[in-house]
Amino acid sequence: MSRETTIWLIVFLIGAVMLFGRAMFTEHGMARMYVEESPREFVDLGDEDKSDWVSMDEVPEDVEVSAIPADRRVSWTSQKTSNYGEFVQQPAGGNIQFSLARSIGVWLAALFTLFVLSFLIKDNPLYKIAESVFVGISAAYWMVVAFWDQIVPNLIGKLSPTLVRNWAMPGLGEDERQELLYLIPLVLGLMLLWRLSPKGGWISRWPMAFFIGTFCGLRLIRFLQADFLTQIRNSIDPLYVTEGGVFDVWASLANIILLIGVLSCLVYFFFSFEHKGIVGKTAKLGIWFLMITFGAGFGYTVMGRIALLAIRLEFLFDDWLWLIDPTDKRLGI
Amino acid sequence: MYEFFKNLDRRWIFLLMLLSVAIPILLQVRFPEKPTGLAQNVFDEIENLNEGDPVLLAFDFDPGSEGELGPMATAFTRHCCEKKLKMYFLGLWPVGPQMIDDTINKVIRADFPKLEYGKDYLNLGYKPGNEGVIKVIVTDLRELYTTDDKGTNVDQIEMMNGIYSVQDFELVINISAGYVGTKEWVQYAATPYPETIRLVAGCTGVQAPLLYPYIPEQLTGLLGAIKGAAEYEKLVIDKYDRALGREPDGKYLEGIRRMGPQLVAHVLMILLIIAGNIIFFTERKREARS
Numbered sequence: 260m261s262r263e264t265t266i267w268l269i270v271f272l273i274g275a276v277m278l279f280g281r282a283m284f285t286e287h288g289m290a291r292m293y294v295e296e297s298p299r300e301f302v303d304l305g306d307e308d309k310s311d312w313v314s315m316d317e318v319p320e321d322v323e324v325s326a327i328p329a330d331r332r333v334s335w336t337s338q339k340t341s342n343y344g345e346f347v348q349q350p351a352g353g354n355i356q357f358s359l360a361r362s363i364g365v366w367l368a369a370l371f372t373l374f375v376l377s378f379l380i381k382d383n384p385l386y387k388i389a390e391s392v393f394v395g396i397s398a399a400y401w402m403v404v405a406f407w408d409q410i411v412p413n414l415i416g417k418l419s420p421t422l423v424r425n426w427a428m429p430g431l432g433e434d435e436r437q438e439l440l441y442l443i444p445l446v447l448g449l450m451l452l453w454r455l456s457p458k459g460g461w462i463s464r465w466p467m468a469f470f471i472g473t474f475c476g477l478r479l480i481r482f483l484q485a486d487f488l489t490q491i492r493n494s495i496d497p498l499y500v501t502e503g504g505v506f507d508v509w510a511s512l513a514n515i516i517l518l519i520g521v522l523s524c525l526v527y528f529f530f531s532f533e534h535k536g537i538v539g540k541t542a543k544l545g546i547w548f549l550m551i552t553f554g555a556g557f558g559y560t561v562m563g564r565i566a567l568l569a570i571r572l573e574f575l576f577d578d579w580l581w582l583i584d585p586t587d588k589r590l591g592i
Numbered sequence: 593m594y595e596f597f598k599n600l601d602r603r604w605i606f607l608l609m610l611l612s613v614a615i616p617i618l619l620q621v622r623f624p625e626k627p628t629g630l631a632q633n634v635f636d637e638i639e640n641l642n643e644g645d646p647v648l649l650a651f652d653f654d655p656g657s658e659g660e661l662g663p664m665a666t667a668f669t670r671h672c673c674e675k676k677l678k679m680y681f682l683g684l685w686p687v688g689p690q691m692i693d694d695t696i697n698k699v700i701r702a703d704f705p706k707l708e709y710g711k712d713y714l715n716l717g718y719k720p721g722n723e724g725v726i727k728v729i730v731t732d733l734r735e736l737y738t739t740d741d742k743g744t745n746v747d748q749i750e751m752m753n754g755i756y757s758v759q760d761f762e763l764v765i766n767i768s769a770g771y772v773g774t775k776e777w778v779q780y781a782a783t784p785y786p787e788t789i790r791l792v793a794g795c796t797g798v799q800a801p802l803l804y805p806y807i808p809e810q811l812t813g814l815l816g817a818i819k820g821a822a823e824y825e826k827l828v829i830d831k832y833d834r835a836l837g838r839e840p841d842g843k844y845l846e847g848i849r850r851m852g853p854q855l856v857a858h859v860l861m862i863l864l865i866i867a868g869n870i871i872f873f874t875e876r877k878r879e880a881r882s
Binding site (some may be wrong): 565582 | 597603606609610612613617618620656657658659660662686697718719720721723724727733739740742743744745748778779780783784796797798800801805806809810816817818819841842843845849850853854857859
């Protein structure tokens with residue numbers, strides 16, 4: 260065993276012992292999730308043609324609930340997220356209780372966070388496990404979301420609204436009519452799938468060409484309007500700004516800098532002339548403006564990444580290890 | 593010393609960064625915030641609305657950027673609740689509805705239990721199609737949103753009366769983690785309809801420099817990254833907590849809390865950049881000599 264492996268093994272063992280001790284031998288433990296359970300029961304008071312599900316609390320007194328057949332009654336227990344503070348303070352016989360499933364969820368989230376962060380030390384099997392699980396879950400999630408949010412309402416729902424209303428979306432309006440125009444996207448979609456076939460792969464190029472053409476047309480107009488024409492208009496600001504009849508030196512200076520920045524950056528990207536003399540100097544000024552922009556971009560990126568690290572560490576210290584309690588959900592323990 | 597720094601294992605840098613973020617979190621270090629003009633603009637846009645005005649809250653982010661954008665979502669929602677605005681939530685990211693649900697549970701159900709679903713706030717859920725959705729709903733919301741997130745027909749929802757397109761909202765608030773996000777809301781909503789659609793946004797740090805050119809004509813106000821969130825939080829808690837003589841709940845201080853580790857980590861980053869430059873120039877000098 261190499262020296263480095265030995266050191267890491269010792270670090271992990273110490274960490275595991277400390278975790279075990281905190282979880283088992285402290286009064287409050289750690290990473291415990293609590294839920295408030297409340298039973299829900301509904302009955303169908305409608306007839307054979309149309310259902311009318313009503314909460315048991317709202318059933319009229321003259322209705323004999325016990326006479327309603329079991330297949331027209333449904334019950335479940337809903338769980339609302341609670342916390343250790345509410346659990347400790349609840350009166351005897353309260354509904355707040357420890358949730359094993361959610362606690363396992365916290366442990367998994369914490370361990371996967373550590374697995375991913377372990378890549379900073381070096382590539383390792385734990386990181387690979389986290390990466391594979393993430394990719395697999397993401398792919399499955401996207402597939403399910405695309406089916407239920409895209410194919411069902413936007414395609415099947417348009418071609419056969421009654422079917423979708425009875426099967427998946429009871430809230431779909433009664434006035435939704437069949438739109439046979441949606442057969443075109445259905446055919447285009449099937450043509451796109453043709454690329455999986457060993458023969459006739461070229462068929463998939465036609466819908467692809469249609470998508471690219473449509474998308475380009477759509478974006479071109481908006482880019483021209485929002486990022487070109489409007490930006491030109493927004494760059495034309497008065498260099499002498501007055502506020503209530505008084506000269507506003509800072510606003511004027513800001514507009515002058517804006518103008519110089521725009522012009523010098525444009526000159527830098529103007530390659531029809533050699534960057535010499537006045538053109539070269541202006542282009543150099545443009546480089547400075549660009550560098551300041553990139554610097555601001557880098558600074559913002561650093562801020563974003565540190566925020567992501569902060570939220571993960573906050574999760575580990577707060578929800579998992581119970582070392583801090585910034586929102587006072589565990590009575591500040 | 594020079595050789596030590598030149599050959600320093602990068603894992604020491606990682607460890608330093610970890611400590612610079614972890615220690616302020618453990619010690620709950622906080623620094624005072626001074627709101628800038630952009631955060632003030634966002635605050636004023638909401639503050640100037642009247643009770644009952646409809647506001648569209650587009651949550652275009654996912655758990656990956658929750659650390660940066662969650663505090664903004666919480667503060668926006670709370671501000672709208674305090675102003676008694678009608679809130680219409682939607683998301684153009686697949687996990688947007690979960691972010692909306694989290695915020696509704698955290699803010700509305702916990703602190704504003706009198707607000708009723710369908711009368712005071714509504715979750716229209718996720719719609720696929722990216723900017724295509726925005727392009728359609730700026731003129732016809734009901735073409736795509738026939739039901740809310742729970743599957744209830746929008747025609748049966750009281751607060752949908754009089755809402756037929758994005759132009760019917762007094763303000764659009766977008767929280768954006770990338771594509772599709774604020775840029776697309778500017779391009780497809782605020783720019784073509786400058787008279788009827790007003791837009792404010794909160795975005796991740798990576799996006800912020802790309803959105804500044806839209807200010808102030810196409811984008812009235814912008815909260816950039818966690819710093820923007822912290823400034824906006826301060827404005828909201830100053831007005832709705834401290835002015836009333838009470839201390840804010842910890843969940844409304846997430847952005848301010850996360851500025852502690854930001855400051856320390858940024859100081860470390862600056863020191864590392866200076867150290868890296870010193871090493872670079874020293875090396876170049878030595879090479880020139882040899």
